[in-house]
Amino acid sequence: MPSPTPRPRHWLMKSEPDECSIDDALAAPGATVPWTGVRNYQARNFMRDAMRVGDGVLFYHSGCAQPGVAGIAEVASQACPDATQFDPASPYFDPASTQDSPRWLNVDVRALRKTRLLTLAEMRSHPELAQMQVLRKGNRLSIMPVTDEEWRFIVDGLLGD
DNA sequence: GCCAACGTTGGC
DNA sequence: GCCAACGTTGGC
Numbered sequence: 001m002p003s004p005t006p007r008p009r010h011w012l013m014k015s016e017p018d019e020c021s022i023d024d025a026l027a028a029p030g031a032t033v034p035w036t037g038v039r040n041y042q043a044r045n046f047m048r049d050a051m052r053v054g055d056g057v058l059f060y061h062s063g064c065a066q067p068g069v070a071g072i073a074e075v076a077s078q079a080c081p082d083a084t085q086f087d088p089a090s091p092y093f094d095p096a097s098t099q100d101s102p103r104w105l106n107v108d109v110r111a112l113r114k115t116r117l118l119t120l121a122e123m124r125s126h127p128e129l130a131q132m133q134v135l136r137k138g139n140r141l142s143i144m145p146v147t148d149e150e151w152r153f154i155v156d157g158l159l160g161d
Numbered sequence: 162g163c164c165a166a167c168g169t170t171g172g173c
Numbered sequence: 174g175c176c177a178a179c180g181t182t183g184g185c
Contacts, residue, residue, distance in 0.1 A: 014171090039169095040180075063171055120172075138178035140170050 008145035009055050011046070011075070012134055013109065014062040022059050022071035025111035032076050032110040036084045037092045039104060043143040047079040047107050056151055057109055060134070061117075062142075068119040072155065077108035115158040128153045 013035065015021070025033045038044055057073040081102035084092035097103040123129050133144040146154075 016171095042180095067172070138170095140179060142170090 007050055007052075008147070009052075010058070010146040010148065010151040011051065011055060012058040012060050012069075012132075012144050012146050013073070014060045014142040016063040017061045017070070018064065021061065022073075022111060022114045025059065025071070025073065025109065026114060028111075030110065031112070032108050034082075034106050035109050036082045036106045038082070038106060038142060039092065039094070040140075040142060043141055044079075044105055046143050046145070048105050050145070051075050051079065051107055053077060056146075056155070058146060058151075058154065059109075059111060066117060066119060068117045068123070069115065069154065069158070070117055071111055071114045072158070073109050073111045075107050076110040079105040079107050082106040118154065118158060123154075126153070 020033055025031060053075055055075040057075060058069045059071040059073045061067055061070045082104040084090040085094040085097045085102065085104045086099065087093055094103060123132065124135055129150055132150055133139060
């Protein structure tokens with residue numbers, strides 16, 4: 001029998017630093033923030049079906065002048081209904097979602113440390129990272145798995161500085 | 162179920 | 174601000 005693909009244990013999660021930077025996350029109570037506002041089914045399903053507490057997270061700054069990995073974090077909760085979908089004042093309000101059957105979920109993410117910025121350009125320069133999903137043209141997913149090898153390469157590199 | 166239109170993402 | 178890529182919507 002073919003062995004099933006193991007569950008990813010590491011993730012890359014994008015955040016716009018204007019909204020929540022690694023500094024903001026580290027300054028939050030318990031250095032933990034609810035990862036609300038995900039409105040993409042594939043990203044939601046990663047949180048719902050594959051993430052486990054303790055999984056490693058590359059905290060990635062997107063939609064800014066200097067995109068790249070800005071810190072290391074970990075998954076700190078299971079996926080629960082995202083409260084912002086029920087808040088008409090929120091930009092993430094989803095009038096089609098109901099309390100009985102919430103459409104959107106979020107995990108909590110605990111920031112562990114800020115690192116030097118590993119820029120997209122630098123990531124592209126490393127053959128070891130060439131297969132990373134975040135480097136693919138047209139990539140728009142805000143949450144994606146990172147392989148054990150990619151995780152080790154990046155974390156060792158960042159923490160070795 | 163197809164597919165065009167539309168909106169959003171995100172790097173540059 | 175531009176534009177490529179892609180997800181979603183809605184008419185048919």
